[in-house]
Amino acid sequence: MNAPAFLEAEIVVRRTAHTLHVALTAEPGDVVAVIGPNGAGKSTLLRSLAGLLPLDRGTISCDGDTWDGPGTRTPWPPQRRNIGMVFGQHLLFPHLDALDNVAFGPRSRGATKGQSRRTAHRWLERVGVADLEHRRPHELSGGQAQRVAIARAMATDPKLLLLDEPMAALDVGVAMALRFELARHLADFGGVAILVTHDAIDTMTVANRVVVLDEGAIAQVGTPDEVAQRPRTEHVARLVGLNALRGRSTGTDVRLLDGSGLVSTTPFDGEVFASFQPAAVALTLDEPTGSARNRWRGTVRSVVAHGAAVRVHIDAGAALIADVTPASAAELSLVPGRQVWAAVKATEVTVYGTAAEKSGVPLPSRHV
Amino acid sequence: MLPALVAVGFLVLPLVTLLQRTPWSTMPARLVEPKILDALRLSLVTSTIAIALCLLLGLPLAWMLARVEFAGRSLVRVAVTVPLVLPPVVAGVALLTAFGRNGVLGAPLRDLGITIPFTTTAVVIAHTFVAMPFFVISVEGALRAANQEYDVVAATLGADRWTIFRRVTLPIALPGVLAGVVLGWARSLGEFGATITFAGNFPGTTQTMPLAVYEALQVDPDAALVLSVILLLVSVAILALLRERWLGQAAQ
Numbered sequence: 001m002n003a004p005a006f007l008e009a010e011i012v013v014r015r016t017a018h019t020l021h022v023a024l025t026a027e028p029g030d031v032v033a034v035i036g037p038n039g040a041g042k043s044t045l046l047r048s049l050a051g052l053l054p055l056d057r058g059t060i061s062c063d064g065d066t067w068d069g070p071g072t073r074t075p076w077p078p079q080r081r082n083i084g085m086v087f088g089q090h091l092l093f094p095h096l097d098a099l100d101n102v103a104f105g106p107r108s109r110g111a112t113k114g115q116s117r118r119t120a121h122r123w124l125e126r127v128g129v130a131d132l133e134h135r136r137p138h139e140l141s142g143g144q145a146q147r148v149a150i151a152r153a154m155a156t157d158p159k160l161l162l163l164d165e166p167m168a169a170l171d172v173g174v175a176m177a178l179r180f181e182l183a184r185h186l187a188d189f190g191g192v193a194i195l196v197t198h199d200a201i202d203t204m205t206v207a208n209r210v211v212v213l214d215e216g217a218i219a220q221v222g223t224p225d226e227v228a229q230r231p232r233t234e235h236v237a238r239l240v241g242l243n244a245l246r247g248r249s250t251g252t253d254v255r256l257l258d259g260s261g262l263v264s265t266t267p268f269d270g271e272v273f274a275s276f277q278p279a280a281v282a283l284t285l286d287e288p289t290g291s292a293r294n295r296w297r298g299t300v301r302s303v304v305a306h307g308a309a310v311r312v313h314i315d316a317g318a319a320l321i322a323d324v325t326p327a328s329a330a331e332l333s334l335v336p337g338r339q340v341w342a343a344v345k346a347t348e349v350t351v352y353g354t355a356a357e358k359s360g361v362p363l364p365s366r367h368v
Numbered sequence: 369m370l371p372a373l374v375a376v377g378f379l380v381l382p383l384v385t386l387l388q389r390t391p392w393s394t395m396p397a398r399l400v401e402p403k404i405l406d407a408l409r410l411s412l413v414t415s416t417i418a419i420a421l422c423l424l425l426g427l428p429l430a431w432m433l434a435r436v437e438f439a440g441r442s443l444v445r446v447a448v449t450v451p452l453v454l455p456p457v458v459a460g461v462a463l464l465t466a467f468g469r470n471g472v473l474g475a476p477l478r479d480l481g482i483t484i485p486f487t488t489t490a491v492v493i494a495h496t497f498v499a500m501p502f503f504v505i506s507v508e509g510a511l512r513a514a515n516q517e518y519d520v521v522a523a524t525l526g527a528d529r530w531t532i533f534r535r536v537t538l539p540i541a542l543p544g545v546l547a548g549v550v551l552g553w554a555r556s557l558g559e560f561g562a563t564i565t566f567a568g569n570f571p572g573t574t575q576t577m578p579l580a581v582y583e584a585l586q587v588d589p590d591a592a593l594v595l596s597v598i599l600l601l602v603s604v605a606i607l608a609l610l611r612e613r614w615l616g617q618a619a620q
Contacts, residue, residue, distance in 0.1 A: 050524055078523040085524040091517055095539040104535070105525035156526060 004061065007160060007192045011048050012057035013041075018216040019056075020044050026192040026209070033207035033224070034196045037235045040213040042196040046162045049194065050085055051078040062192075063159050079108070084153030084161045088168040090145040092137035098124060098148045099133040105156035123151035127181065143174035150185065161186075161193040167202060179205050200239045204228065212236050230352050232273065238321075241311075244275040245318050249351055258317035263293045264349040271354040278311065280348035281322035284341045285332055294344040296320065303334050310334070314342055383600070390593045398594045406572050407580035408598060414488065414576060415556040418495035422503040422552050427545070430504045431533065434511035435519075445508075452501040459497055460565025467493065467566075490567035491574050495556040503552035510544015511537065550610050554603055 005025035013020045020041035026032055034042050047053040049060060051067065059069030062082070068075040084105070092101045102120035107113065124130040127147040129140075137145055146166060153161060166182070167175040183206045186193050195206060203210055203224050210227040212220035212235075220232040231237040237244035247256040249272040254262040262274050282288065288295055298316025305311070310329040314320040320342055324334070332340065398404060432438070433445055451459060467474040467484045474484060484490050518540060522532040538545065560578040567574040569583065577599050585592040 052520060052523075078520075079526045079528055081524075082526075083524055085521065087517070087521070089517075091515075091521050093518060093521075093536060093540070095542075104522070104527070108522070108525050108527035108531055152525070162524075 004064075007062050009049060009060045010058040011045060011055060011060070013044055013048050013053060014056050015041065015044060015216070020048075020216040022211075022213070022216075022218055024211060024218075026194075028190055028192060030209055031186050031193045031195060031207045032209045032211055033203040034194060034211045034213060035198070035200075035203060035236060035239065036213035036219070036233075039215075041216045042213055043164055045213070046085075046164050046194065046196055049160065050083050050162055051076055051081050082156070082159045084156055084158035086146075086149050086153045086161075086163045086166045088165040090137065090142070090149040090169075092140075092145055092148055092152070094137050097134050097136055098129065098140065101137070101148055102152045102155050105152060109156055119155055120151070123155045124148065126185070127151045141174075142170050143178055146170060146178060147181070150182065154185065154189065157190075159191040161189060161191055163193065163195045163197075165196055165198060167197070167199060175199075176201075182206055198239075200228070200241070230273070230275065230350070232354060237273075237275065241278060241306075241321060242275055243278065243281070243321055244273045246271070246273055246354065248272065249274075252346070254349075254351060256318060260296065260317055262344075262349065263346040264351045265346050266349075266351045268351045268353065272351045273354055275350050275352070276344050276348045278321040278323040279309070280344055281320060282343045283312065283314075283322055283324055283328070283332060283334070284343070285339075287341050288343040290343070293346050294349065296342045298340060298342060300334055300336050300338045300340060302336055303329065314340065316342060386593065386596060386600070390597045391590050394590070395594060395597075398591065399598075403571060404580065404591070404595060404598075407575055407577050407595070410488070410491070410572070410575065411557055411577040411599075412602075414491045414495055415499075415553055417492050418499050418556045419503070419549055419553045421492070421496045422500050423549070426500050426503045426548075426552075427507060430507035430511060430548075431537070433504070433508045435516070435537075448501055448504050450501075451497060452505065456498060456559065456561030457565050460494060460562040463490075463494060463497060463562065463566040485566060486568040486570065486574060488567075488573050491563055491576060494562040494566045495559050498559050498562055499552035499556040502555050503548040506548035506551050507541070507545050510541040510547070513544065514540045546610055550607065553606065557599065557603065 006028050007024070007026045009025070010023040011020060017039055018041070022041070022045055024032065034045060036042055044053060048055055054075060055068055060067040061069065066072050067081055092098070093104065096104065099117060099120050102123050103116035106116035106119045111119065121130060121133065124133050127150055129144050129147050132140060132144060137148075140148065150166070167178060170178060179202060186206060195202065197203060207224055210220070210222055210224050211218055212227060212233055214233050214235065220227055220236070227236060228240040228242070231240060231242060231244050234244060234246070245256050245262070247254040247262065249264070249268040249270060251267050251269070252264050254264060254272060254274050256262055256274070264274060296314075296316035296318070298314040298320065301313040301315050303310060303312050306323060309323040310326050312322045312324060312329070312334055314322060322342060332338075334340070429448070433441060433448075464485060465471050467477070467490070469475070469478055469483065469485060477484065484493065514537065518536050519532050522536045527535065558578055559576070560582070563574065563576060564579055569575050569579045575583070577595060581592050581595045581599070584595060
């Protein structure tokens with residue numbers, strides 16, 4: 001048997017909707033993104049790692065200490081666990097200024113007042129808000145407050161950093177700036193970071209591992225690239241902006257769940273996802289006559305700008321995403337309710353099996 | 369509109385007439401009368417000790433009620449609330465059955481040479497008994513209103529329960545705690561029924577301001593007016609002082 005990983009957790013928590021059952025391991029330096037739809041158990045996972053929710057079964061050990069499990073008489077309370085936690089709302093203590101907010105952790109863990117403040121000052125410098133150290137939380141902008149919150153969580157030098165949708169409450173531009181800063185801080189971080197997020201970009205820029213949760217179980221584990229290119233849940237497909245249709249493949253023929261058919265160039269037998277990029281979808285008003293063999297008739301649901309392109313959501317039995325140029329969007333007068341034909345070439349379709357890794361399979365670590 | 373005006377008039381008019389009837393010219397002389405000074409000092413001292421006891425014992429109780437889930441919590445809350453609605457005279461009688469010379473606790477205490485009823489201690493006990501529920505209910509409300517997630521954050525930062533209470537919960541709920549202090553203190557300052565029943569009406573030891581007012585009204589109505597105005601001013605001064613503090617905090 002291998003030496004135990006830095007973080008080893010098997011978490012079973014019964015919730016009203018379903019039971020969360022997740023096993024994961026991680027090594028120092030790992031940044032694990034946890035994604036999944038609302039109610040999948042993401043926050044439950046974080047809170048049980050933090051000791052804020054009791055396990056119904058399982059073990060959590062970190063750096064040789066068993067925080068919870070058969071060997072421990074009572075679970076370690078959060079204050080003993082050597083964790084740092086960042087929440088969606090910054091939750092800075094309203095009665096303390098930025099400096100004392102960050103100094104709170106070191107002070108609680110036994111440092112003197114002077115030491116704690118020096119540590120806090122260093123951290124505020126690192127996150128770039130040292131000049132605001134004497135401001136109270138309500139005098140900080142959302143982005144500034146969240147930077148202080150990140151400094152506060154990291155100032156105790158935790159072994160496990162838990163981030164619960166840290167960008168969720170921020171404006172898009174602010175979130176983008178903070179995302180890259182966070183990636184930099186996490187790159188220098190010596191412990192394991194676990195990031196719960198709703199945002200595909202968070203996952204791509206910050207994490208080196210992705211865990212996809214669905215109804216309390218792990219639906220997929222992999223690198224951000226793997227998960228983005230071959231999503232195994234429709235939620236992730238939508239998140240990363242990919243068409244991924246479920247069906248059954250025989251050779252290169254795929255029978256989709258809605259009964260329609262699809263042709264690929266990759267032979268596969270069994271349950272599959274057939275995926276293709278939104279840019280590979282061609283839209284026409286009349287039935288296409290070209291070489292594209294996969295075609296759907298559908299109704300435009302929404303039309304929004306997406307970078308330089310226009311993203312069109314189409315209800316064609318299956319929900320399709322198409323990216324078209326603004327010129328063709330205008331030419332086709334794409335508005336919600338318009339009937340269109342969508343076509344995809346067989347060569348653009350990637351087919352891969354749906355068989356997810358079983359929950360309980362440890363995360364591959366980049367250090368192995 | 370009209371009912372609201374009537375309500376305001378009803379509440380304000382008696383205070384205006386009180387001020388209008390007060391013999392202001394003899395006020396300075398009256399103020400230094402030993403009897404009045406004694407009553408005023410006694411009232412301030414006993415009310416302050418009572419509110420200190422409320423803080424010492426009531427604050428942990430309010431915290432338990434707001435934050436700790438334990439069996440019989442709602443029962444405890446009901447038990448704490450009963451003195452709130454109890455007629456004060458009944459509270460005084462109840463205190464006599466507990467701490468009176470032949471009371472359940474009073475009798476053994478007397479054997480030890482400790483007598484409580486009709487002493488200044490009895491005044492403090494009566495005040496604490498009637499003020500504590502006000503304090504506990506108001507502070508519990510404040511603690512409940514404070515976002516519990518702050519406690520959670522503090523725990524993840526390594527703070528133990530006591531540190532969390534001292535450095536997070538209490539400071540955040542401070543305005544509510546101060547409100548509880550004011551309510552309890554004012555209730556205690558005006559306490560009459562329980563005090564006269566349980567502690568009697570002895571000038572110097574148990575005659576607080578309200579008792580002095582009542583006594584004076586029967587022999588020297590002008591003195592009663594003076595005493596009443598003093599009580600009114602003290603109450604308003606405290607209220608103004610604390611409001612200043614709140615407003616100052618809110619403006620920060």
